[in-house]
Amino acid sequence: MPDLLVKLSWSLLCLAxxxxxxxxxxxxxxxxxxxxxxxxxxxxxxxxxxxxxxxxALVCAYAALAPDGRRAAGLVVSVSVVGFLVLYVGAGAPAGALRTVALTDALLLPPLTVAVWSAWRA
Structure with missing residues (x-):
């Protein structure tokens, strides 16, 4: 996987x-x-x-620059993104402000997949 794509994925996760x-x-x-x-x-x-x-965000920024931190960062950001999505669906996918959070986290799944996959395949 190209390193630029991996760094971009970590950067998107950081910004979000x-x-x-x-x-x-x-x-x-x-x-x-x-x-x-x-x-x-x-x-x-x-x-x-x-x-x-x-x-x-700081862990993601570190992971974008330092490959040695990517596995731990992948665990942390996965708990954040996937954890909220599981809780949101379990709560019946309520409307309002939380839906925006859920949509944002859903959009983060592709860069999260790239980041975590690259960290654990090595």
Whole structure:
């Protein structure tokens, strides 16, 4: 698999996780992203989630540059993307802001497949 495709896949995964990570520094983003009041208890939990998304994004950025970190990064980002999709479907695929999150994660499945496949085939 071409290295450029692998690096591009990791970069897309990184960028996708930076969007919700931005709510860590700008809590008002929780309203358009999740339709949640940033001052609520759920808002606090989602800001913590934003911090975890920052960690996922950093791991993906590292994996784009360092092949030795790709297996562990593949596990982390797979839990993020696939985990949410499983939970979303299990909840009956609710409409609203969560549908956008699910669609984004579904669009991440091809680059995730490329990234994980390349990490584990070596």
């Amino acid at each position: 996780h930076l969007v919700p990570a931005a709510a860590l520094l700008q809590p008002s983003l929780l309203v358009p992203l999740y339709d949640v009041d940033p001052a609520s208890g759920a808002g606090l939990l989602l800001r913590h989630r934003a911090a975890l998304f920052l960690a996922v």
